Amino acid sequence: MPEVFKLPKSLKKNIFHYCPGCHHSIVHRLLCEVIDELNLRDRAVGLASIGCACFLYFYIDVDIVEAPHGRSCSVATGMKRARPELVVFTYQGDGDFAAIGLGDSLHAASRGESITALMINNTVYGMTGGQLSPTTVLQQKTTTTPLGRDPKREGFPLKMAEVLSNFEGVAFCARTAVNTPKRVIETKKLLKKAFLAQLENRGFSYLEILSTCPVNWKMDALSATKHVDKLIEIFPLGVFKDTFGGNSEI
Amino acid sequence: MKDKRILVKGVEAIAFGALEGGCNCYFGYPITPQNEIPELMSVELPKRGGVFLQAESETSAINMVLGASAVGARVMTSSSSPGISLMSEGFSYLIALELPCVIVNVMRGGPGLGGIEASQGDYFQAVKAPGHGDGKFLVFAPYSCDEAYELTAKAFELADKYRNPVMILSDAILGQMKEPLTLKPLKIKRIKKDDWILNGAKDRPARVIKSLFLDSAELAERNRKLKKKYQMMEKEIRYEKIFEGNEDIIVVSFGSMARLCKEAVLNLREKGYPVGFFRPITLYPFPRFTLFKLAEASQRKKRFMVFELNCGQMVEDVASSICGRGDTYSVFYPPSILPFPEDIEKEIKKCLKYSNSPKV
Amino acid sequence: MRFEIILSGFGGQGVLFAGNLLALAGMYRGYQVSFLPVYGPEMRGGTCHCTVVISDKDIASPLVKEPGYLIILNLPSFLKFIPRLKKGGVALVNEDLVKRDEIENYEELTHHKRVIYVPFSSLAEEAGAPLALNLCALGAFNGLLKLFSEDVFVRALKEMLGKSKAHLFEANFRAYLKGIEAINKV
Known part of the structure; x- marks a missing residue:
């Protein structure tokens, strides 16, 4: 009988600690599949950032270092510069990548560092209890915007994929989601491309993945997953920059 | 070569x-x-x-x-x-x-x-x-x-x-x-x-x-x-000392400040003043034990003058190292006021005057 | 043996270059040396100075309160450093920019101190290198003290100029020789 389903080799057999309906686990699995398929395990180094995914090393069986909050792109820069033969990826939340680490992220992108940065965008600070994030959408209630995000007070959501697409150092830049099976499959393709960009030394590659935070959104798993469609209206999916050429439509 | x-x-x-x-x-x-x-x-x-x-x-x-x-x-x-x-x-x-x-x-x-x-x-x-x-x-x-x-x-x-x-x-x-x-x-x-x-x-x-x-x-x-x-x-503790045992005053200083102090101490020693010199090279770990030994080296209570280009910091480590076996004095120079070795000599002489010990 | 020298002048008169060169020549001659430039705020006060110590023993303090020698290229430097010159010390002063009769308490300032006037600016011009008055002053200094030979000085000057300014060697060296010549006449 042909094997139709198996666990990726790079995925550890630990039970995910993530909340029900959280998309981190889906992305973890996709990441492991891509690491396996591109045969990267013996030269990959991952950056676990501050946020719910700081326990990345419980699940992903590659060399991993914890970076201080927001500093993943700088730590990755140091690694890649010192050992260009390594494949270096960051796994960051929207707060880590786009708030406290915005400078590190933009400068690494602008320098065209040959690293792969993943930003899991769920529009809130999950681990600390659902506070305002730079990607929180207008009117969204968080624990520090109890009346909803007011652009006059908290400004507008930051759209990182659009921002990065203007950078000359960026080789690949896309936004995707994993709230439908089709999008899961597409995300894997984009993830692969994000790593290929690094393998071919094209420059900085960035993939933003819209994700859920059911607990802090105060929704059940299913509604949260459906709610991602609403986010897509604000954060459109697509490939914003692709130096590979060719058709990369979702 | x-x-x-x-x-x-x-x-x-x-x-x-x-x-x-x-x-x-x-x-x-x-x-x-x-x-x-x-x-x-x-x-x-x-x-x-x-x-x-x-x-x-x-x-x-x-x-x-x-x-x-x-x-x-x-x-x-x-x-x-x-x-x-x-x-x-x-x-x-x-x-x-x-x-x-x-x-x-x-x-x-x-x-x-x-x-x-x-x-x-x-x-x-x-x-x-x-x-x-x-x-x-x-x-x-x-x-x-x-x-x-x-x-x-x-x-x-x-x-x-x-x-x-x-x-x-x-x-x-x-x-x-x-x-x-x-x-x-x-x-x-x-x-x-x-x-x-x-x-x-x-x-x-x-x-x-x-x-x-x-x-x-x-x-x-x-x-x-x-x-x-x-x-x-x-x-890894390192230090430099100029000390024979009978000194009444030990000047403690580190880095560039220690150069100015060393000049002053050498000048005074040449003239017969009972002044020693101690320079921690590792600031952490601090050479506590050596300083304690210096303080205990003779019966006479010693004075530790700590010269620093700040408002007095290392002096606390010196004081805690000697555990009351001597007296500690802070001579501090806030940034941008650099003393000359002559000024340091003057400070040391002033301190010597208060002690009644004779010149060596 | 220990020489303590403060060199002072306007920013742009090459005071730091000359101090560095003096220290380098001292080192090539086999002495211990230290060169302490002043940088930052003091530069804005109209004078720029540096301290050079040359000794046959280890140098502890690079900082000198009362130097034995001064090389003074302008008036503000004269007023600032003459009071610090050691009793019996020697000041080599740029005659072109420091006029005796412009200084009120001249006698008091220079009491027990030897002040030697040399027109460094005009000598440098005569040498065809108006910017090299600093070298002219060094010439006078070494002419007076004979700390190092011409060979040592040439080696140090070439090192200081480097490849990018090697073409300036001749002019600078001419100014240096002018300085020696002038001091020998004093």
Whole structure:
């Protein structure tokens, strides 16, 4: 009988600690599949950032270092510069990548560092209890915007994929989601491309993945997953920059 | 071959020392008065196949250091006081993650933006709390170009040996003055790091370098392990002393200030004054035991005069080292007011006058 | 043997270059040397100075309160440093920019101190190198003290100029010789 389903080799057999309906686990699995398929395990180094995914090393069986909050792109820069033969990826939340680490992220992108940065965008600070994030959408209630995000007070959501697409150092830049099976499959393709960009030394590659935070959104798993469609209206999916050429439509 | 003697600034001596110590990566951000270090490294490292990168901030620089260290590079950064404050979060992580690196602080006056004149105002920051948490690192305070060269080179070996950052704490006088440096080859050990660095999980289990320990017993254990390491570092304690046992006054000072003090002490000794000199070269770990022994060396109670270019910091370590076996005096010069050796002599004589002991 | 020298002048008169060169020549001659430039705020006060110590023993303090020698290229430097010159010390002063009759308490300032006037600016112009008055002053200094030979000085000057300014060697050296010549006449 042909094997139709198996666990990726790079995925550890630990039970995910993530909340029900959280998309981190889906992305973890996709990441492991891509690491396996591109045969990267013996030269990959991952950056676990501050946020719910700081326990990345419980699940992903590659060399991993914890970076201080927001500093993943700088730590990755140091690694890649010192050992260009390594494949270096960051796994960051929207707060880590786009708030406290915005400078590190933009400068690494602008320098065209040959690293792969993943930003899991769920529009809130999950681990600390659902506070305002730079990607929180207008009117969204968080624990520090109890009346909803007011652009006059908290400004507008930051759209990182659009921002990065203007950078000359960026080789690949896309936004995707994993709230439908089709999008899961597409995300894997984009993830692969994000790593290929690094393998071919094209420059900085960035993939933003819209994700859920059911607990802090105060929704059940299913509604949260459906709610991602609403986010897509604000954060459109697509490939914003692709130096590979060719058709990369979702 | 005869060793090459060149006329360099203290900061250049530090950079040459780093190269001799096997430094192959440098990350930093410009700040006066230490810019000659990145400038020199930007020329020298690429020539030797190394990496030089100017970061967009000190915060990024220290995290690039963290990354390079985690993959096994001999890496350094340099900055001056305000920049060091920005890096201090990174220091805490480097210590926690047990990642070796060399950090140079060419101190300038503070607080805040302060000034660019010489200062020793970052003593406490360096030796007591380089970052949040209980972390410590070895701190060397060179006082000449030759010493800056040797200590910086050695710092790379010791960083690797203890898997901990090492700081070279200097100041703008030594940093900006020029004197001859003998570029001699040093025996700096290369320490194998293959058993812990992150270089891809090839034919081995994946490695994790982390500092988050939510289990309280695990975190306590972690801290005990680090504490043991700091105790081991006491083997590296270095100091210089001019002392015979009968001195009434011992002048204690470090770095550039120690040069001014040494001149004053030597002048006074020549004239027969009972004055000794003690210069800690490692500021952490502090040569506590040696100082205690000095205090106990004779029946007569001694006076320890601590000269510093700040508002009085190391004096607290001197006082706690001698455990009441002598008296401690703080003679402090806030940044930008540099005393001349003559002024220091005057201070020492004043102090001698109060004691009724005769000249030796 | 120990010589302590403060060199002072306007920013742009080459004071730091001359101090560095003096220290380098001292080192090539086999002495211990230290060169301490002043940088930052003091530069804005109209004078720029540096301290050079040349000794046959280890030098502890690079900082000198009362130097034995001064090389003074302008008036503000004269007023600032003459009071610090050691009793019996020697000041080499740029006659072109420091006029005796412009200084109120001249006698008091220079009491027990030897002041030697040399027109460094005009001598440098005569040498065809108006910017090299600093070298002219060094010539006068070494002509007076004979600390190092011409060979040592030439080696140090070439090192200081480097490849990019090697073409300036002749002019600078001419100015240096003018300085020696002038001091020998004093």
